[in-house]
Amino acid sequence: MKQRVAIVGAGVSGLTCGIVFAECDFRSAIFAQDIGQRTTSGAAAALWFPYDAEPVDKVIAWALQTYQVLLDLSHDPNSGVSMIELRQFSRTGKIQIPDWAIPLGAHALVLSSEYASPARTEASLTICPSVFKSGFTLNVPLMDTTIYLDYLAKRFVAAGGSIHGNMRFERLEDVGREFDLVFDCSGIGAKTLVADVDLEPHRGQVAIVPKIDNLSCAIVCDDAPLMYAIPRTNDCVFGGTNEVSGNCAVDPTSTSRIVAECSRVLNIDKPRVLDERVGLRPFRKSGVRLDRGRLRDGRTVLHNYGHGGSGFTLSWGCANEVFQLAQNVR
Ligand SMILES: Cc1cc2nc3c(=O)[nH]c(=O)nc-3n(C[C@H](O)[C@H](O)[C@H](O)COP(=O)(O)OP(=O)(O)OC[C@H]3O[C@@H](n4cnc5c(N)ncnc54)[C@H](O)[C@@H]3O)c2cc1C
Numbered sequence: 001m002k003q004r005v006a007i008v009g010a011g012v013s014g015l016t017c018g019i020v021f022a023e024c025d026f027r028s029a030i031f032a033q034d035i036g037q038r039t040t041s042g043a044a045a046a047l048w049f050p051y052d053a054e055p056v057d058k059v060i061a062w063a064l065q066t067y068q069v070l071l072d073l074s075h076d077p078n079s080g081v082s083m084i085e086l087r088q089f090s091r092t093g094k095i096q097i098p099d100w101a102i103p104l105g106a107h108a109l110v111l112s113s114e115y116a117s118p119a120r121t122e123a124s125l126t127i128c129p130s131v132f133k134s135g136f137t138l139n140v141p142l143m144d145t146t147i148y149l150d151y152l153a154k155r156f157v158a159a160g161g162s163i164h165g166n167m168r169f170e171r172l173e174d175v176g177r178e179f180d181l182v183f184d185c186s187g188i189g190a191k192t193l194v195a196d197v198d199l200e201p202h203r204g205q206v207a208i209v210p211k212i213d214n215l216s217c218a219i220v221c222d223d224a225p226l227m228y229a230i231p232r233t234n235d236c237v238f239g240g241t242n243e244v245s246g247n248c249a250v251d252p253t254s255t256s257r258i259v260a261e262c263s264r265v266l267n268i269d270k271p272r273v274l275d276e277r278v279g280l281r282p283f284r285k286s287g288v289r290l291d292r293g294r295l296r297d298g299r300t301v302l303h304n305y306g307h308g309g310s311g312f313t314l315s316w317g318c319a320n321e322v323f324q325l326a327q328n329v330r
Contacts, residue, residue: 002026003329006175008193009185010034010163011041013304015152016315017183020323022159030156031167031175033189036149040187043279044312045206045230045237046143047086047218052202052242052309054287059310060100062288062317067104069316070141080147080233085217089127089135092223097136106138128267132221142218143312144232169193173295181326182295184303187311188246188282196289199306202281203245205254207238209271219265229262235274238262242281242309250276283308290318292325300329 005021007014010032022028036042048070050056050063073081087109088095097106111132153163169175172193175182184190191199212231220228230237238258255276263270284306295301304322307314 003180004178005029005181005183005326006031006179007183007185008032008169008172008175009183009187009189009305010036010153010165011039011185011187012044012149012152012311012315013187013307013318014183014185015149015156016319017185017304017322018156018161019152019159020319021326022156022161024323025160028156028159028161029179030161030163031169032163032165033168035163035165036153037145040279040281041149041311042145043204043206043277044145045228045239046145046148046312047084047220047228047230048141048143048313049086049088049220050310050313051222052281052283053307053314054284058288059314062314062321063310064100065317065320066313066315067141070143074141078147079151080144082142082144083139084142084231086138086140087135087217087219088138089132089219089221090223091132091221093133095134095136101136101138104138104140106136109135109137111135127219128265131265137217140218142230142232147233172301173297177297180299181329182299182301183322184301185305187305187307188280190282190289190303190305194303196284196306198285200244200283200285201246202283202308203241203243203247203278204239204281204309205241205251205258205276205278207255207258207273208275208277209236209238209259209273212236212266212268212271215266221265225257225261227258227261227265229266236271246280248278248280250278281309282306282311288314288318290321290325292329300326302326
């Protein structure tokens with residue numbers, strides 16, 4: 001009989017790992033303090049793009065694997081995954097197109113000081129010409145978290161998995177002894193759960209606004225002030241912030257700043273704010289933790305956390321590596 005697997009964490013990492021194991025007939029259960037929308041994953045913009053995660057070589061490999069899975073999922077209208085044109089800009093100079101992006105079709109945008117057509121997102125929506133110095137374009141997967149997290153949970157349950165919320169563990173050894181394997185997908189929670197001093201909360205805040213007329217591509221600029229506008233099925237995500245802080249409270253000043261900057265870049269009147277979300281990106285200074293170890297009671301544990309600003313981008317690549325690591329465990 002296949003081993004029994006307990007997964008701690010119901011964000012994108014735990015749900016994706018859960019699917020990979022449940023669909024290979026492991027008897028799998030997810031236990032978590034918070035589920036779905038209440039996790040950091042629920043606050044994410046969830047665009048596929050490697051950002052704020054280490055180490056670069058592994059991150060790119062996991063990201064490219066994930067890209068292929070998400071590309072396939074974009075053909076399923078129930079998944080909440082779609083392909084979108086990303087326009088990545090720089091405020092400061094010539095933007096470097098990453099080597100890995102070129103085989104995916106990335107190419108430079110030609111900007112002029114006027115309202116140049118390549119920077120035009122649609123006939124009636126233009127980007128403020130004075131803001132950006134250069135940019136490139138690339139088609140990437142976008143996960144609408146309001147749909148995708150539910151899709152993952154339903155797919156896990158359909159494969160025989162179970163999800164148990166309101167379960168907070170002080171230590172991984174507290175997971176029921178009926179489980180042979182324990183997976184640690186606890187995001188920033190690993191800071192206390194396994195006393196990982198390397199984890200650093202990179203706080204992010206976004207504003208959810210109504211759909212913006214004629215905005216059909218994602219506009220992103222990582223130069224300060226961090227700015228992105230990401231159109232989703234029913235709304236649009238305006239971002240953002242990235243600071244070392246564990247404060248989960250919404251900061252109204254940040255929302256005003258985000259909405260003002262996105263509106264300035266998009267040349268639109270400030271939209272009303274439907275919602276404000278805060279999440280703590282689980283950034284790990286020494287890199288994503290994806291390894292196998294032993295609990296004090298002798299059971300095998302697989303850690304899969306510390307994905308920083310790339311948890312969605314790395315999710316399937318990391319889950320598949322967890323699966324490889326779990327083979328031949330006694
Ligand atoms: C504003 C913002 C924008 C972002 N945009 C993107 C983006 O565009 N693309 C992208 O790829 N990534 C993005 N990210 C990053 C992404 O959201 C994270 O990397 C990802 O959500 C991490 O997922 P996770 O499942 O590892 O952790 P989480 O989603 O935090 O889930 C952790 C789970 O573990 C549980 N848990 C923790 N501790 C315990 C405990 N002691 N006992 C029981 N349960 C516990 C929690 O309740 C939760 O269920 C963004 C993040 C933010 C904040």
